[in-house]
Amino acid sequence: MNKTFLFLISLLLFFSSFSYSQKYIAEGKVFDSKNREPLAFVNIIINNGKRGGVTDIDGKFKLSSNKKIDFLKLSYIGYETLIFPIPEDIKDIIISLKRIKVLLPEIEIFPGENPAHRIINNVVKNRDNNNYEKLKSFSYTSYDKTIFTINTDSITGKDLSDLDSTDIRIKHFFDEQYIFLIETISERKFLYPDKNYENVTATKVSGLKDPIFVFLISQMQSTSFYDELINISDKNYINPISKGSTDKYFFLLEDTTYTDNNDTVFIISFRPKKKTNFDGMKGVLYINSNRWAIQNVIAEPGQNEGEVSIKIQQMYKLIDGEQWFPVQLSTDIVFNNLNIGKYKTVGIGKSYIKNIVLNPELVKRDFSNIEVEIEPNATKRKDEYWNLYRNDSLTAKERKTYHVIDSIGKAKNFDKIMKSFEAIMTGRIPWGYFDLNINRFIRYNNYEGFALGLGMHTNDRTSKFFKLGGYWRYGFKDKTVKYGGDVSLLLNKNSELYLKFLYFNDVTESAGIHFFDYKPSLTNTEDFRNFLIKLMDKTEKREVSLSFRTLKYLKMYFSLNQTTKITTDYYDYGLRENNIAVLFNEFNFTETTIGLKYAYKEKFHKNVRTKISLGTKYPVFWLQYTKGFDNWLDGQYKYNKLDAKVEKSFYIKYIGKTSLKIIAGYIDGNLPYCNLYNGHGSFRTFTVYAQNSFATMRMNEFLSNKYFAFYFTHNFGKLLYRSEKFKPEIAVATNLCFGSLNNKENHFNVTYKTMENGYYESGILINNILGLQLYGVGLGVFYRYGPYGFDKIGDNFAYKFSITFLFNQLYKPS
Numbered sequence: 001m002n003k004t005f006l007f008l009i010s011l012l013l014f015f016s017s018f019s020y021s022q023k024y025i026a027e028g029k030v031f032d033s034k035n036r037e038p039l040a041f042v043n044i045i046i047n048n049g050k051r052g053g054v055t056d057i058d059g060k061f062k063l064s065s066n067k068k069i070d071f072l073k074l075s076y077i078g079y080e081t082l083i084f085p086i087p088e089d090i091k092d093i094i095i096s097l098k099r100i101k102v103l104l105p106e107i108e109i110f111p112g113e114n115p116a117h118r119i120i121n122n123v124v125k126n127r128d129n130n131n132y133e134k135l136k137s138f139s140y141t142s143y144d145k146t147i148f149t150i151n152t153d154s155i156t157g158k159d160l161s162d163l164d165s166t167d168i169r170i171k172h173f174f175d176e177q178y179i180f181l182i183e184t185i186s187e188r189k190f191l192y193p194d195k196n197y198e199n200v201t202a203t204k205v206s207g208l209k210d211p212i213f214v215f216l217i218s219q220m221q222s223t224s225f226y227d228e229l230i231n232i233s234d235k236n237y238i239n240p241i242s243k244g245s246t247d248k249y250f251f252l253l254e255d256t257t258y259t260d261n262n263d264t265v266f267i268i269s270f271r272p273k274k275k276t277n278f279d280g281m282k283g284v285l286y287i288n289s290n291r292w293a294i295q296n297v298i299a300e301p302g303q304n305e306g307e308v309s310i311k312i313q314q315m316y317k318l319i320d321g322e323q324w325f326p327v328q329l330s331t332d333i334v335f336n337n338l339n340i341g342k343y344k345t346v347g348i349g350k351s352y353i354k355n356i357v358l359n360p361e362l363v364k365r366d367f368s369n370i371e372v373e374i375e376p377n378a379t380k381r382k383d384e385y386w387n388l389y390r391n392d393s394l395t396a397k398e399r400k401t402y403h404v405i406d407s408i409g410k411a412k413n414f415d416k417i418m419k420s421f422e423a424i425m426t427g428r429i430p431w432g433y434f435d436l437n438i439n440r441f442i443r444y445n446n447y448e449g450f451a452l453g454l455g456m457h458t459n460d461r462t463s464k465f466f467k468l469g470g471y472w473r474y475g476f477k478d479k480t481v482k483y484g485g486d487v488s489l490l491l492n493k494n495s496e497l498y499l500k501f502l503y504f505n506d507v508t509e510s511a512g513i514h515f516f517d518y519k520p521s522l523t524n525t526e527d528f529r530n531f532l533i534k535l536m537d538k539t540e541k542r543e544v545s546l547s548f549r550t551l552k553y554l555k556m557y558f559s560l561n562q563t564t565k566i567t568t569d570y571y572d573y574g575l576r577e578n579n580i581a582v583l584f585n586e587f588n589f590t591e592t593t594i595g596l597k598y599a600y601k602e603k604f605h606k607n608v609r610t611k612i613s614l615g616t617k618y619p620v621f622w623l624q625y626t627k628g629f630d631n632w633l634d635g636q637y638k639y640n641k642l643d644a645k646v647e648k649s650f651y652i653k654y655i656g657k658t659s660l661k662i663i664a665g666y667i668d669g670n671l672p673y674c675n676l677y678n679g680h681g682s683f684r685t686f687t688v689y690a691q692n693s694f695a696t697m698r699m700n701e702f703l704s705n706k707y708f709a710f711y712f713t714h715n716f717g718k719l720l721y722r723s724e725k726f727k728p729e730i731a732v733a734t735n736l737c738f739g740s741l742n743n744k745e746n747h748f749n750v751t752y753k754t755m756e757n758g759y760y761e762s763g764i765l766i767n768n769i770l771g772l773q774l775y776g777v778g779l780g781v782f783y784r785y786g787p788y789g790f791d792k793i794g795d796n797f798a799y800k801f802s803i804t805f806l807f808n809q810l811y812k813p814s
Contacts (some may be wrong), residue, residue: 017102026069026086027062027095029480030055032079035153039097040313040330041286043257043267043294045073050258054286054296057313057330057350058392077254077284098135114269116251123241123285123291130293131226132325137362140325141355143389148180148402150343151334171342177401179345181206185381186390189360192599193369200374202389206405224326225297225314229651230281232310232331236651237279237301240270241294248276248654254284264289272302277719278654293324303722307771309334310584319356327353332785337772352391369552371603371614427521433462439520441469446699447507447568449477465490473506478568482506497548507536507568511678511703513665515622515645516547516557516595523805529682529690535700536565537674553602553616557595562633564588565674570749573672585747587672590635595624619648630667639669656719661692661711665704670743673750677704677739680760689765689800694735696761696784696798703752704739711735715767728778729804731766736760757787767804778802 030042040058045052052072055061063069072095074082079097086093128134152174163171183395185202228238240249255267266289271282283299293316298312327349338345388392394402414679428435440455453473458466470485484504491497512533522660524774543561550556565587572583626641642665649659665677681697682690689695692711697764737759744754762780770777780800790796 023064024067024069025062025064025092025177026072027091027640028060028063028095028743030059031072031094031096033096033098034097039076039079040073041284041298041315042076042079042097043255045075045257047071047076047326049262052257057315057328072776075255077267093484102159104610114246114251116253117246118286118290118739119266119268120241120246120251123287123294124245126225126292127241130291131224132228132323132326133190133192133224135190135192135323137189138325139187139355139357139360139362140353140553141389142184142186142188142351142704143353143391144182144184144186145391146180146182146347146349147178147398148345148347149178150340151346152343166341173708175397177397177404178206178341178713180405181398181401183390189362189366191362191364191367195362195364196371196603197367198372200372200378202372202385203378204381204386204402206402207408212488225294225299225312229653230312232301232312233656235279235310236657237281238283238653240283240299241420242653248273248278248280250274259288261290265295277722279717279719281657288318288324290318291324293318299540303718303727307335307337309336323358325353325356325358327356329353354389367373368756369602369604370402370606370611372605373605381472427519428457428459430459431456433458435459437469437471438522440473444472444531445536446532447536448475449479451482453476453482460599462555475507478507480507486799492548495548495550498546500543500545500547502543502545503541505540506538508539508565509678510535511569511662511675511676511700513643513677513680515624515643516545516559516593517555517597517622525689525803527690527692527694528688528803531700532682532684532687532690535678536568538568553598553600555597555599557593559593559595560591561589561593562588562635564634565672567674571673572748573744574748576745582749586674587674588636589636589675590629590633591627592625592629593624595622597622607737617650619646621646621703628671637675638672639667639671641668641675642666653721656714657713659711659713662709662710664708665706667705671705673703673747676741677707678702679704679707679737679739680709681800685797686799686801689802694759694761695763695780695782696736696796697759701753702737702755702759703741703747704754705742707737707739707755709735709737728769731763731765731767732761732763733782734760753788755788759788760784760786763798763800765800765802766804776804778804 016039026046031037032039038055038057040055040057040059042055042059042061043052043063044063045056046063046069047067053061053063063072069086071086072084074084074095074097076097080100082095082097084093084095088386102216123130130136150170152171172302183202183204184200186198186200188196188198190196200465225239225241228239228242230239230711235312238248239245240251249270250273252269253266254269257265257267259265266285266287268285268287272278272280273723278473280302281299282302285294286296287293288295294314295316296744297310297314300309311332313328313330314326316324317327319325331349333347333349335345385421398640410622427438429438430436434456435458437455440453443451443453451473453471455469455471457469462468467488467490468485471483473482474480475482479727484506486500486502488500490614491499521532539560541563542557545557545559547555547557549692567585572585574581574583576582598621599616600618602620605612605614622643622645623772624643626643628637628639628641630638643663644665645663646663647661648661649657651657655696667676678700679697681699681701682693682695683696683698683701691713711733712735713731713733715729717729718727720730720765736757738757739755739759741752761782761784763780765778767778768776769779778801780802782798784790784796784798
């Protein structure tokens with residue numbers, strides 16, 4: 001009897017325990033009622049309680065409760081609050097919220113301090129503790145998906161009878177597929193403070209097999225929201241949780257919720273204060289009281305930037321109870337000047353992070369200067385591999401995108417087009433087994449006038465280890481043919497060890513400045529000075545060189561060359577014998593050169609074919625030593641020449657971007673004009689602005705055998721002035737130079753000055769007055785002052801038009 005009673009009691013306790021532990025589940029997705037876009041981080045409360053959850057970056061939610069879920073209360077800044085009843089027979093709940101206009105008040109009357117400030121100050125105080133990039137090390141796996149489509153908000157939800165035939169076709173097309181779809185899987189390792197390596201194990205692009213898009217997409221994704229500056233697509237924004245942010249940002253505590261762990265989540269909206277002008281952001285922060293950490297964030301620029309509009313969303317979770325870590329990231333970019341018909345192109349990138357390991361055992365030798373590397377078989381992964389990492393299975397729309405665009409890509413050879421894009425950015429156009437050199441097609445300077453030509457090199461289809469090339473050009477002003485050729489051998493791929501043989505018969509700038517790694521670029525504003533060069537020498541050169549990388553960040557160069565130069569004006573170099581000057585206008589030089597470039601912690605993106613520089617935040621140094629020999633290989637001049645250069649750019653909060661360049665040269669022997677230094681002027685009364693040159697200095701006005709030049713440019717961006725329709729970028733510049741010349745008595749039939757007392761000029765540039773799709777046009781003025789200023793004030797001015805390129809820093813081959 002007692003045993004029976006105990007059994008019944010046990011059975012009753014079992015069923016009561018089961019009943020008590022029963023979980024009620026509500027899961028689904030939340031959309032915008034108008035454009036049907038998923039809404040991230042919508043606050044959801046179960047019944048009349050205080051607990052619930054938020055949607056993820058895809059608008060999905062899954063909530064559980066010990067009590068029956070009768071309804072959900074949804075609240076979201078900018079949308080109507082909604083009470084949504086939960087039907088018993090529906091598993092996948094679809095909820096839509098209606099947008100409302102919300103204006104954040106400028107002034108709130110608080111009993112004392114703004115309550116949001118206390119929370120923000122706690123976040124700032126704990127920022128380093130919560131920044132996952134302050135950990136000793138970490139690793140994770142990331143699945144990334146990016147789509148390119150168009151913004152169809154204006155036609156979404158409309159009846160077809162209200163649309164014209166073009167809109168109907170566009171709607172049907174984009175209802176069924178995207179323009180492009182890109183997926184990648186990567187494994188990232190990080191070692192404090194800045195050792196980083198990301199190995200792309202799989203990549204898939206609709207219509208393409210070429211992985212170059214992986215690099216382009218990597219430049220779109222946002223960085224950690226714990227950094228002092230938020231960098232998105234090469235643009236810096238002041239972080240709302242940076243030091244002193246409460247003086248610049250307006251914060252408003254919108255709501256307070258609670259988690260299942262009894263932590264409080266403060267929902268705080270933010271935007272730049274009125275009557276302030278800085279590169280700030282607006283959005284919403286979800287702050288968890290556990291460690292005062294960011295749980296979610298939505299942010300976009302506080303001002304419409306013109307060319308692109310950006311919105312980021314980030315979701316963090318507490319890993320192993322000790323560190324908040326991002327688990328979902330989203331970046332939306334609207335290209336305002338890149339339209340399909342009347343619709344703007346949109347890129348939407350999402351990252352899903354998993355397999356997070358905190359503080360794994362990593363060592364420095366596991367890392368190199370390759371920050372992103374694509375595995376050779378990354379484009380050949382099967383569906384089984386992809387399904388292990390995808391956050392969800394592909395939708396019908398995504399599958400159709402692959403099917404349709406892959407078919408078109410194969411028929412239209414998209415891979416060839418992408419290689420052409422890469423080639424254009426590197427100055428080459430592929431043509432069978434050859435690459436055509438773009439910069440050889442057409443050329444202009446004040447000596448040759450317009451010159452047409454052709455240049456080509458063999459490419460990897462011929463050989464990956466051997467390159468043969470040449471060029472030919474005809475100048476219509478000097479009516480002369482120029483030509484040249486080179487052969488290069490790749491001796492070691494890892495160290496980029498190249499042996500190169502070169503010959504040319506051309507014209508070169510007289511007394512110009514040259515460093516061993518110079519490569520002309522269509523978008524480098526310094527190269528605009530080449531249009532103005534008017535004093536050149538006929539030059540025949542033979543050279544053998546060896547270059548390689550070593551010690552991670554050092555690039556070395558060794559060369560031996562024999563060069564003949566003939567003047568093209570009336571200049572003569574005189575050597576005095578018995579008080580008689582013997583004049584020459586043809587000169588032979590035999591030189592050896594040792595050059596180095598040191599870019600500390602420069603990082604690279606590496607794919608199967610090429611390496612792309614991601615730059616460095618540290619100064620970059622060049623040092624080049626040249627020794628001239630007489631009585632060897634027809635050399636006539638014995639001398640030592642030392643050239644040095646340092647470049648550095650940095651961003652200062654609330655002030656803008658500063659760029660510095662120092663360059664100097666020293667020659668200890670007596671040389672003719674052609675191998676000295678000409679001052680690097682770029683004057684015409686009104687002409688194109690060439691950065692890091694002297695805008696008011698006449699061409700070949702000065703001559704030196706030793707000099708020191710300093711170039712300073714500070715770009716305030718839009719910090720000094722911006723309005724709704726007019727947003728120029730204002731920059732100021734100051735340049736100075738000192739120089740001297742030893743052998744003045746040896747130069748005949750030429751006019752020049754020396755600048756022992758220092759040359760000074762300053763100017764202002766108003767860039768992007770006219771903003772076009774890929775570049776902007778502005779105006780500027782420079783003034784010359786100091787010991788070499790002209791008596792007539794008007795002669796000291798130089799007027800410029802400036803050209804700035806939107807993606808000038810996006811692609812930098814090593």
